[in-house]
Amino acid sequence: MSSYASPLLDLPGAVAAHEPDVGVAAHYGDLFKEQRALARGEGLVDLSHRDVVSVSGADRLSWLHLLLTQHVEALAPGQATEALILSAKGHIEHVLYLVDDGETTWVHTEPGAAGALIAYLESMKFFYRVEVADRGEEFAVTHLPAGSIVEPPAGVVVRETPHGRDLFLPRAALPGFAAEHGPAAGVWAYEALRVEGHRPRLGLETDHRTIPHELGWLERAVHLHKGCYRGQETVARVENLGKPPRRLVFLHLDGSEVTLPEPGAPVRLASEGPEGRQLGRITTSARHHELGPIALAVIKRNVPAEAPLLAETTPAAQELIVEP
Template sequence: MTAGAAPFFADRAGAVASDDGIAHFGDPVREQRRLAAGEAVVPRDDRAVIEVEGPDRLTWLDSITSQALRALAPGTPTELLVLDPNGRVEHAAGVLDDGVSTWLIADAGDVAGLAKWLTMMRFRSRVEVRVRDDLAVLGYTELGTAEKTVALIAHRPHDLPLVWGDPWREVAIGGWQYAAAPAHPGAHYTWIEAIVERQALATLADVELAGLLAAEALRIAAWRPRWGREVDERAIPHEYDWLRTAVHLDKGCYRGQETVAKVHNLGHPPRRLTLLHLDGSDSVLPEPGTPVLLASSGDEASEVGHITSSARHHELGPIALAVLARRVPADATLEIRTDGSRIAAAQEIIVPADAGATAEVPRLTRLSRRPLAQQPPTT
């Protein structure tokens, strides 16, 4: 949540608050099913909005981020990453342009830092950057009553409704997918986030609501990374299969591009994101940051990664996203130890160990090491 902002709908019956907003409204599993069916709306207290105005906004954002934005058409959703000079992820945001302003939707914990960095990078560009605390974000899935309801109140300062469809459902132009799954779960992740005025939330008094736990479960099941959960100080986009939607591999230069190209073409990401199916017999969910261990019968075990997100999915049961070392075998038996419990975990591979090294580098003929006097004469 942004500083000083009260959670949306905190006074709704059954509302249970968390640090990020409303975790649920009394029945997390039912809320998740309704959300997946497009019949419920999630108040996204954990998301916030930045507006970028000015005639140079798209060419400027294109030059300093991972995404190709120069020709972004109004109403076309995409996303971007801000990388440091070594290619590590610093910021992430969904992007929507309405022909006059570019709107960035980011995790609330990242908004202040992202806005500050953008402001510092303006130089002579004709742009203005503003955090819009007067606006809120609502999340839902498409093709249900929730979509129709929220569409009526979506903010439209320049005629176009500010409704961002998550591009995760398919590989973006200029992107690349490492996941080798025959049916990527992201294809069914029809997630939408609408920007609305805070004062318009009062019109949703009779709308069915779902909490953040429901939204997180659907996201994790879709293998969808986010800044506020998966990203740490070592993160590079390749480790999360984020080249899929947030990086354009054929655009011009930007900060961190050298690392992006080098790892993708010649190397392998040092870590890899995986989905873990957890043994639910103890009804314990590991917290983010909990170590992932190679299974062992003794007290000592080798740590090979950590949990980034976890949830109870209404169909899959307890699941988690984890970042593991690339060397961990795909068939390794893993476990998580938390609250006195040992939780067995089975991998569903997202980023394979051989991700990257996509360039077809011709093999050069090895030169003879014989002294020149012993080499056959040339004609």
């Protein structure tokens, strides 16, 4: 378990998060208030526990283009994108959230993922003019929600997406930036909005055999018409000739239940009851300030799209993310 503890855990009302978000706050005392603030474009989220990696050098984009699922060879400065690194069999190993500043490509990824990511990148350097570095000790990822009017400090690298802006903020600047541009919202609020947005997360929605097609990552993180990369054969074969064995689904959970189904909880057909066949699993569950209890789940592709489900014992209605 990580020993990191954000300085924002010293803020009033802060309650520490558990795995995989150890080191930052789950909330600061009022989950729904924090969600509503983010939805209005106010406040910030402390993601300083996430790993940060940089790739510099003249060949960085052409080199990364060979390794990633995304087309990054001509990535313009300031243009944000997502990319995957796959195994030889096409299974997802890494998810990279990246932006290039014209001289360096900046990446943030899951807590604890930098070591394996850097080891792989280093093994693929060969004769290319690139330098890979772990920058987590120097920079803290800080999220500003969509609609925020906060101006990032001069010189700070910004990764802007439809969901908000990720700042690669110098760690020493984090407490002062939060004091000036808060209120801070915890990762529970951030995760609830992620679930609402149907956005998968490595290690939660994925397992050792997940392929991009199952989670809707083809639209955001895979370019289907670029050159070869490891795992491309699986991507092309499933896209052109087959269908993925599983699919990500959004669930509206019965609001009368007191507790949320935990990640890993079985998903079954409601018609078969709680002793029926397991057809999938809950991957993330959350309480949303407007939608109530919601979840993401990975289920078998051939589960009827209109079928009522049970998340363990909680009734759930499907909303399609990946077409069956």
